[in-house]
Amino acid sequence: MLRSSYTIRSEEQASMLLFDSIGWEQAETPAYSFNGQNRTERSCVIFQYTLSGEGRIEIDGVVHPLTKGNAFLVTVPSIHRYYYPEKGTEPWEFIWLNVRGPLAISLWNQLIAHGGPIIELPQESVPMDLLWSMFKDIQVDEERDLHFLTGKAFQWILSMEKYLKKPSLLTTYIKNDKLHAAIQFMKNDLHNNNLSLDDVAAHVGISKHHLCRLFQKNINLSPFEYLRRRRIELAASMLKTTDQTIYQIAVDTGFDNASYFGKVFRSYFGVSPSTYREQDLEFLSKHVFFEN
Numbered sequence: 001m002l003r004s005s006y007t008i009r010s011e012e013q014a015s016m017l018l019f020d021s022i023g024w025e026q027a028e029t030p031a032y033s034f035n036g037q038n039r040t041e042r043s044c045v046i047f048q049y050t051l052s053g054e055g056r057i058e059i060d061g062v063v064h065p066l067t068k069g070n071a072f073l074v075t076v077p078s079i080h081r082y083y084y085p086e087k088g089t090e091p092w093e094f095i096w097l098n099v100r101g102p103l104a105i106s107l108w109n110q111l112i113a114h115g116g117p118i119i120e121l122p123q124e125s126v127p128m129d130l131l132w133s134m135f136k137d138i139q140v141d142e143e144r145d146l147h148f149l150t151g152k153a154f155q156w157i158l159s160m161e162k163y164l165k166k167p168s169l170l171t172t173y174i175k176n177d178k179l180h181a182a183i184q185f186m187k188n189d190l191h192n193n194n195l196s197l198d199d200v201a202a203h204v205g206i207s208k209h210h211l212c213r214l215f216q217k218n219i220n221l222s223p224f225e226y227l228r229r230r231r232i233e234l235a236a237s238m239l240k241t242t243d244q245t246i247y248q249i250a251v252d253t254g255f256d257n258a259s260y261f262g263k264v265f266r267s268y269f270g271v272s273p274s275t276y277r278e279q280d281l282e283f284l285s286k287h288v289f290f291e292n
Contacts, residue, residue, distance in 0.1 A: 001024070001135065001136060001139055001140060002139070003024045003025055003026065003093075004023065004024065004025075004139060005021065005022065005023025005024070005025055006021060006022055006023065006138045006139070007020065007021040008020070008021070008138075008144065008146050008149060015101050015150075016101050016102055016103035016104075017099060017100075017101040017103040017104045017107075017150060017153075017154065018099065018100050018101050018104075018146065018150050019099060019134075019146060019149040019150040019152075019153045020044065020098040020099055020100045021097075021098045022095075022096065022097050022098070022131075022134055022135055022138065023095065023096050024051075024093075024094075024095045024135060025093070025094065025095075025096075026053070026091040026092060026093040026094070027055065027084040027091065027092045027094075028084065028088075028091045028092075029084060030083065030084055030085070030086045030088075031084075032083060032084040032092075033081065033082075033083035033084070034081065034082055034083070035080075035081045036074055036075075036076055036077055036078045036079060036080040036081065037077050037078070037079060039076050039077065041076050041098075041100070042076070042077065043076075043100055043101055043102055043104070043105055044075070044076040044098055044099070044100045044104070045073070045074070045075050045076070045098065045099050045100070045104045045105060045107075045108040046072075046073070046074050046075075046076065046096060046097070046098050047071060047072070047073055047096060047097045047131075047160075048066075048071060048072055048082065048094050048095075048096040048097075049070075049071040049094055049095050049096070049121060049128070049131070050066045050067055050068055050069065050070050050071065050092065050093070050094050051068065051093040051094055051095060051123075052068055052090075052091070052092075052093045053068075053088070053090045053091050053092040053093050054066060054067050054085070054088065054090070054092060055082060055083065055084055055085070055088075055092040055094070056082065056083055056084075056085050057072050057074075057080060057081070057082040057083075057117075057118070058080060058081045058082075058083075059072075059074070059079070059080045059117050060079050060080075061079075064117075064118050066082070066092075066094075066118075069120055069121060069122065069123065070118060070119070070120055070121075071118070071119050071120075071121050072117055072118055072119075073108055073111055073112050073115075073117050073119070074108075074117060075105050075108050075109065080117075095131060095132070095135065097131060097134070097153065097156070099150075099153050099157075107157050110161070111157070111160055111161060111164060114161065114164035114165060115164040119164070121163070125163070126159045126162075126163070127156060127159045127160050127163060130152065130155060130156040130159055131156060133152065134149060134152050134153065134156070137149065137152070176214065176218060178204045178205070178206055178211075178214060179214045179215070179218055181203070181204045182200050182201075182203070182204045182211060182214070182215075182223070183226070185200055185203045185204070186200060186223070186226070186227050186230065187230060189254075190227070190230055190231050190234055190253055190254050191251075191252050191253065191254050192254055193251075193254045193255060193256050195227070195254065197211065197212075197223055197224070200223060211223055227254075228264065229268075231253045231254050231255070232253075232264065232265060232268050234253050235249050235250070235253045235255075235261070235265060235273070236265075236269070236276065238252070238253070239273055239276055239277040240277065246258050246261070246262070246273045246274060246277075249261075249273070250262075261273065
């Protein structure tokens with residue numbers, strides 16, 4: 001992909017949230033300077049992420065350096081100015097996203113309340129993957145559907161909210177081959193109540209201590225808690241979609257006995273497996289998934 005910038009214009013101006021523009025650019029002179037009080041845009045929000053070099057942003061009289069991995073979140077209009085410093089020694093390269101609408105302002109303010117206007121964000125992360133995906137949609141795939149791009153922008157906002165609340169869950173763990181292999185192995189062997197941490201570690205060729213660190217770092221769960229959640233999810237689905245006995249469901253989902261299965265199931269859903277099966281409760285779906 002090549003450095004450039006794109007704006008999508010539409011007759012649909014009155015909307016709670018709309019994708020506005022995206023760009024991958026670099027600044028090399030102090031002529032690059034934007035004052036948040038003088039801009040013509042209104043009800044607009046900006047995210048700008050430094051890829052290399054260094055820039056500056058002044059917010060309410062305080063100057064912040066913007067180096068590799070740093071990003072800023074601002075609303076327009078507001079009291080800020082971002083710029084290339086007069087004594088800059090190398091180009092400031094960055095990727096940015098603009099979204100507009102009153103909902104965009106509200107969501108940006110929530111993000112800023114969680115993490116402040118300046119955040120650190122690894123390049124190998126869900127929000128950055130989504131940002132580059134939007135850029136590719138426009139430049140490479142020539143996407144022009146404003147509603148499609150707005151949907152991806154909203155998805156990006158949600159990924160940022162998740163990061164700011166749970167930074168440990170930021171990295172896309174599926175990119176870690178060892179972790180992905182361990183997860184697949186566990187999913188394929190949910191029925192095996194003898195499955196051990198040593199078995200999983202040996203299958204992917206790492207120590208069990210390394211395996212535990214991978215799970216904790218990337219999805220904030222131990223391997224056994226991850227396995228337990230997948231088993232309970234499967235058991236809950238079977239209770240709603242099959243006529244199998246509770247004992248058989250317990251066995252098929254890797255539990256030693258129905259009594260222990262019932263105890264674990266109650267700890268997640270607050271009711272026994274039989275009650276869950278017989279009553280609608282608040283869970284109206286046939287399948288319930290946990291976040292991780």
